[in-house]
Amino acid sequence: MQRTLNSLDYAADEEIISSIAKALAHPVRVRILKLLDGETCCFTGELTELIPMAQSTISQHLKALLESGLIQGEINPPKVKYCINRERWRKAEALFGAFFGEGSGCGKFNE
Amino acid sequence: MQRTLNSLDYAADEEIISSIAKALAHPVRVRILKLLDGETCCFTGELTELIPMAQSTISQHLKALLESGLIQGEINPPKVKYCINRERWRKAEALFGAFFGEGSGCGKFNE
DNA sequence: TTAGTTTATCGGCAATATACGATCTTTAAA
DNA sequence: TTTAAAGATCGTATATTGCCGATAAACTAA
Numbered sequence: 001m002q003r004t005l006n007s008l009d010y011a012a013d014e015e016i017i018s019s020i021a022k023a024l025a026h027p028v029r030v031r032i033l034k035l036l037d038g039e040t041c042c043f044t045g046e047l048t049e050l051i052p053m054a055q056s057t058i059s060q061h062l063k064a065l066l067e068s069g070l071i072q073g074e075i076n077p078p079k080v081k082y083c084i085n086r087e088r089w090r091k092a093e094a095l096f097g098a099f100f101g102e103g104s105g106c107g108k109f110n111e
Numbered sequence: 112m113q114r115t116l117n118s119l120d121y122a123a124d125e126e127i128i129s130s131i132a133k134a135l136a137h138p139v140r141v142r143i144l145k146l147l148d149g150e151t152c153c154f155t156g157e158l159t160e161l162i163p164m165a166q167s168t169i170s171q172h173l174k175a176l177l178e179s180g181l182i183q184g185e186i187n188p189p190k191v192k193y194c195i196n197r198e199r200w201r202k203a204e205a206l207f208g209a210f211f212g213e214g215s216g217c218g219k220f221n222e
Numbered sequence: 223t224t225a226g227t228t229t230a231t232c233g234g235c236a237a238t239a240t241a242c243g244a245t246c247t248t249t250a251a252a
Numbered sequence: 253t254t255t256a257a258a259g260a261t262c263g264t265a266t267a268t269t270g271c272c273g274a275t276a277a278a279c280t281a282a
Contacts, residue, residue, distance in 0.1 A: 010138040018141050024132035026270085027121040030210075034125070045228070054272055059230060061270090077279050078228050093211035099145075100204035137240085156258070165242055170260055175239095188249050189258050 013095060020092050023068030028053065029061050036071060036084050044081050128210060131203050134179030139164065140172050147182060147195050155192050 010018075024030055028051065035050065036043050047062075048055045062082060065071045069088040073080045121129075135141055139162065146161065147154050158173075159166045173193060176182045180199040184191045 010142060014138045014141045014145070018136055018138040021132040021135035021141075025129055025136045027125045027129040028270095030125040030129050030132075031121065034210075048229095055229075056231080056273075057271055063230085064269095075229095075278090078226095080229065089211060093208075096207040096211060097204075099141075100200060100207060159258095166259075167243075167261080168241055171240080174260085186248095186259095189256095191259065 016091070017095050017099060020068055020070065020095070023065055023070055026061070026064075028058075029065055032058075032061060032065065033070060033084070036082060037089075039083075043083065044076075044079050124206060127202075128206050131179055131181065131206070134176055134181055137172065137175075139169075140176055143169075143172060143176065144181060144195070147193060148200075150194075154194060155187075155190050 024033075031051065032047060035047065045055075045058070047058055051058060062071070062073070066073060069085055070092065071082050072085045073082045135144070142162065143158060146158065156166075156169070158169055162169060173182070173184070177184060180196055181203065182193050183196045184193045
């Protein structure tokens with residue numbers, strides 16, 4: 001599939017924005033990120049207690065978030081601690097801010 | 112606030128964020144939004160000249176963007192003029208800003 | 223070694239997304 | 253009326269998501 005797509009090369013920022021947006025495109029993943037962001041930092045699979053979904057499903061969502069770069073996990077033998085990848089998080093903030101904001105750094109004024 | 116209730120009970124903001132993120136989850140749609148945002152305001156299907164995809168495909172992406180509320184179109188007989196829905200745009204800016212930023216209005220400080 | 227805990231991965235199924243060409247639909251112009 | 257143009261929509265093929273239960277994998281503790 002996507003034959004024409006290959007000839008269209010997107011700006012790097014457009015690719016990053018859409019890949020991060022993809023990670024945010026499911027409410028459960030937004031919820032997970034909020035939970036992880038809320039903690040001072042790391043967290044773990046108490047997620048399965050907070051979110052009424054099968055453990056395998058949550059694991060899959062975590063995988064999607066890992067692939068987006070928004071979170072990272074450190075293996076702690078029987079457990080895994082997940083936390084926000086702050087560097088990526090700031091990158092996302094900057095990209096989305098620039099995308100929607102457009103304005104003068106902080107607080108746009110058009111209209 | 113609510114805690115873990117029904118399996119389908121997300122906070123309103125989580126729903127909105129994920130629905131907007133869904134609209135941004137494809138690089139072509141990000142590109143389209145950029146083009147529309149770049150113009151003083153409205154635009155039209157010169158998109159089909161700027162983007163090497165079938166007209167029907169672009170039309171579908173526009174439909175997705177319409178459904179997200181990020182753009183609106185005014186029918187102008189043979190043509191249709193699309194433009195950013197500024198109200199929704201600002202809402203998106205605020206939501207994503209709060210989501211990623213968390214910081215004091217403008218310029219976050221947590222590391 | 224065996225058993226238990228935590229998480230990842232597999233297999234399967236239904237639903238959605240993506241892309242295309244073909245075909246309406248609408249309206250203006252010939 | 254016929255023709256042309258701009259878009260939307262339809263039909264269809266394939267890819268990707270999302271969910272689950274079952275099972276594998278990694279490690280600890282007994």
